[in-house]
Amino acid sequence: MDKPTSDKVYVTQIGAICACGNDVPEIGTNLKANRSGIRQAQNFNDSEYVFGEVSLNNGELARTLGISDNLPRTTLLALKAANEALADFPNNKRKGLNGGLFLGTTVGGMDKTEKLYPTHCSPHDYISTHPCGYTSAYLAKYFSINYYNTISTACSSAANAIMLATRMIKAGKLDYALAGGSDALSAFTFNGFNSLLILDKEPCKPFSAERLGLNLGEAAGFLLLVSEKLLKALNSSPLATVQGYANTNDAFHQTASSPDGRGAFAAMKEAIGIAGLETSDIDYINVHGTGTNNNDLTESIAISRLFGQNIPDLSSTKAFTGHCLGAAGAIESVISLLAIDQQEVYANLNFQSPIENVGLTPIKECRSKQVKNVLSNSFGFGGNDSSLVFSACCSHNY
Amino acid sequence: MKAYIIKSCAISPQDSFGNTYPFPIADEANDILKCIEPTYKEHFPPMKIRRMGRLMKMCITAAKNCLNHNNEIIQPEALLTASAWGCLEDTFKFLNDIEEGSGKIPSPATFINSTHNTPGGQIALMFNIQGYNNVYVNGGTSFEDALQDALLLIREGKELILLGGFDELSTTDTDLKQRADHYKNSAYKPGEGVAFFLLSNKPNKSSNHIKFVELLSGTTNENEIATHLMHLLDKEQLEPSSIDLVLSGTPTAKLFESYPCLAYKHTCGEYETSSSYAVWLANKILEHQKLPQGAKQLITGSNPEGSINNILVYNNSEEDRHAFTLVSKTNL
Numbered sequence: 001m002d003k004p005t006s007d008k009v010y011v012t013q014i015g016a017i018c019a020c021g022n023d024v025p026e027i028g029t030n031l032k033a034n035r036s037g038i039r040q041a042q043n044f045n046d047s048e049y050v051f052g053e054v055s056l057n058n059g060e061l062a063r064t065l066g067i068s069d070n071l072p073r074t075t076l077l078a079l080k081a082a083n084e085a086l087a088d089f090p091n092n093k094r095k096g097l098n099g100g101l102f103l104g105t106t107v108g109g110m111d112k113t114e115k116l117y118p119t120h121c122s123p124h125d126y127i128s129t130h131p132c133g134y135t136s137a138y139l140a141k142y143f144s145i146n147y148y149n150t151i152s153t154a155c156s157s158a159a160n161a162i163m164l165a166t167r168m169i170k171a172g173k174l175d176y177a178l179a180g181g182s183d184a185l186s187a188f189t190f191n192g193f194n195s196l197l198i199l200d201k202e203p204c205k206p207f208s209a210e211r212l213g214l215n216l217g218e219a220a221g222f223l224l225l226v227s228e229k230l231l232k233a234l235n236s237s238p239l240a241t242v243q244g245y246a247n248t249n250d251a252f253h254q255t256a257s258s259p260d261g262r263g264a265f266a267a268m269k270e271a272i273g274i275a276g277l278e279t280s281d282i283d284y285i286n287v288h289g290t291g292t293n294n295n296d297l298t299e300s301i302a303i304s305r306l307f308g309q310n311i312p313d314l315s316s317t318k319a320f321t322g323h324c325l326g327a328a329g330a331i332e333s334v335i336s337l338l339a340i341d342q343q344e345v346y347a348n349l350n351f352q353s354p355i356e357n358v359g360l361t362p363i364k365e366c367r368s369k370q371v372k373n374v375l376s377n378s379f380g381f382g383g384n385d386s387s388l389v390f391s392a393c394c395s396h397n398y
Numbered sequence: 399m400k401a402y403i404i405k406s407c408a409i410s411p412q413d414s415f416g417n418t419y420p421f422p423i424a425d426e427a428n429d430i431l432k433c434i435e436p437t438y439k440e441h442f443p444p445m446k447i448r449r450m451g452r453l454m455k456m457c458i459t460a461a462k463n464c465l466n467h468n469n470e471i472i473q474p475e476a477l478l479t480a481s482a483w484g485c486l487e488d489t490f491k492f493l494n495d496i497e498e499g500s501g502k503i504p505s506p507a508t509f510i511n512s513t514h515n516t517p518g519g520q521i522a523l524m525f526n527i528q529g530y531n532n533v534y535v536n537g538g539t540s541f542e543d544a545l546q547d548a549l550l551l552i553r554e555g556k557e558l559i560l561l562g563g564f565d566e567l568s569t570t571d572t573d574l575k576q577r578a579d580h581y582k583n584s585a586y587k588p589g590e591g592v593a594f595f596l597l598s599n600k601p602n603k604s605s606n607h608i609k610f611v612e613l614l615s616g617t618t619n620e621n622e623i624a625t626h627l628m629h630l631l632d633k634e635q636l637e638p639s640s641i642d643l644v645l646s647g648t649p650t651a652k653l654f655e656s657y658p659c660l661a662y663k664h665t666c667g668e669y670e671t672s673s674s675y676a677v678w679l680a681n682k683i684l685e686h687q688k689l690p691q692g693a694k695q696l697i698t699g700s701n702p703e704g705s706i707n708n709i710l711v712y713n714n715s716e717e718d719r720h721a722f723t724l725v726s727k728t729n730l
Contacts, residue, residue: 127578133537192509382519
């Protein structure tokens with residue numbers, strides 16, 4: 001039986017693509033400059049709404065990657081971000097190691113299926129790329145990673161992928177993992193969310209009393225996670241540890257959170273507990289903060305209940321990226337890690353006034369700060385609530 | 399770390415939901431194998447499940463069956479659901495709704511019913527399961543991925559876990575996978591099914607257990623696969639001869655030439671999470687010490703002699719991906 005280890009799991013690299021940047025440096029620059037990526041869509045068809053659309057179209061993504069673009073967009077985005085995360089850890093360095101790829105997604109190949117389906121194309125043309133597992137299988141083959149897994153728990157998918165990867169490394173089953181998520185914009189999701197009447201036609205106002213709903217976004221993000229043993233062997237300088245994690249279920253309603261945010265409360269509390277920390281150790285919360293009436297209220301209540309009088313600095317960065325659904329946990333983990341790397345916290349754009357009775361005021365613009373421990377929340381439909389805690393490593397200069 | 403099977407329930411194209419075992423294997427004349435659905439109103443007030451899709455109804459019924467102990471519903475600490483395709487029927491229903499010129503107003507209920515975590519979400523909601531909830535949508539090993547996480551959760555201290563594997567054939571129009579010849583390389587007809595398990599870190603008086611779940615990918619070489627299996631058994635301190643029976647998802651595995659090897663997909667059909675049915679079946683065989691009925695199921699070897707203690711389920715649902723699950727009798 002594999003011996004479980006109480007060693008830590010380290011993040012050594014990150015890769016991402018979203019509306020506010022085609023790679024991590026560009027995303028970082030725009031976060032610092034408080035510059036949102038929410039705008040009218042260039043490639044995705046709808047002019048009434050604004051989206052967090054990635055600025056590259058499929059052809060451009062494919063050319064950048066040097067492959068055929070007859071892949072679903074979810075796969076192309078994932079490849080782009082994964083390439084960035086693995087840039088310093090190519091195949092020849094990984095030989096002989098037990099690697100895993102973990103992808104969180106909700107859209108899968110639907111962006112391609114929905115284009116071909118109405119044309120009554122033969123389903124042969126889209127059947128194999130349709131399932132969520134297709135993108136993971138493709139990436140695993142592309143990067144020669146033996147083990148792969150695909151998670152789909154709505155908006156907490158990527159967070160759960162990262163959590164599972166972390167637990168498997170801790171259990172000694174893997175030496176490293178590429179963990180994150182990818183979701184492309186799709187008419188399916190757009191129509192779905194629209195039918196639920198939770199979209200804002202204007203840029204979203206997370207945690208604001210004036211909020212009217214969410215903006216859909218698309219993104220991919222990956223964390224390169226390594227075991228303590230591998231970190232020493234690589235002599236790498238890590239970004240942070242995946243210090244804590246939790247997955248709970250609100251079990252209240254399929255699409256709404258419980259009034260006291262019990263699932264969210266439990267996820268945050270458990271993640272902080274696993275991290276071996278107290279609530280007072282959290283320097284920054286990257287909240288789920290979609291901009292919907294229900295999430296922002298219940299998440300605020302859960303945060304107030306957990307942190308009491310000492311609410312840490314917090315912000316939703318969904319006004320930069322849009323709500324990236326299955327990839328939200330990934331792009332927001334990348335942003336949380338940037339906060340640690342750059343020792344700063346990011347803006348909750350478009351905030352006007354605090355939600356009545358709950359009164360949380362988020363950060364309004366990027367500023368420098370000592371950041372050691374970051375809590376990242378991802379709360380989804382189906383009551384799927386997950387939280388992650390990232391912690392700066394001892395060697396970090398801050 | 400073992401996972402003890404406290405209870406299991408399968409809804410399949412056979413009479414698996416009924417309480418008789420072995421049940422006569424239905425000779426399927428159709429070109430697909432569709433589930434025999436339970437009479438839902440015997441399990442739920444109709445109002446409670448009227449909005450659920452077909453797959454969802456099967457899942458919630460199987461889940462309830464596993465959680466029902468002397469008419470009390472017990473609460474597990476985790477809920478894991480595995481499906482390669484998810485709620486396909488509602489997915490394509492919604493696609494039809496949003497088709498331009500369809501004249502239909504997209505229904506939020508259809509959208510929500512189509513999402514992959516709907517079964518996991520609805521089961522958690524109905525039975526108030528507030529713990530770890532995860533959904534594995536990983537093609538041909540989705541069920542084994544869930545099983546592996548269950549074993550990991552047990553190692554981390556969880557005591558009771560509900561786990562299910564399922565995939566459906568769409569009933570409106572001809573199923574898409576069927577139309578696309580998705581299973582053209584399979585020896586079996588497209589099928590569907592739902593199988594749920596209540597797993598524990600502790601045995602009760604009659605529970606069998608899952609001893610290991612092993613995944614292997616990147617090879618189609620029979621010798622390599624055989625060697626890997628030998629190493630695995632060695633690591634688990636099992637003699638190859640201790641495997642009394644193999645349930646194989648593929649009919650041509652030379653790998654198991656010297657073992658009594660039964661097929662199972664002629665009864666449940668070909669689908670990515672069909673190994674969940676096989677594990678359910680393995681549990682039944684161990685419980686009753688009887689093989690399922692029906693001819694043409696023995697691929698190799700002769701019927702096992704003496705008691706059946708260890709059954710290996712082999713899932714080769716994608717060419718170069720292999721999953722081995724060992725279901726064993728518990729010696730208390």
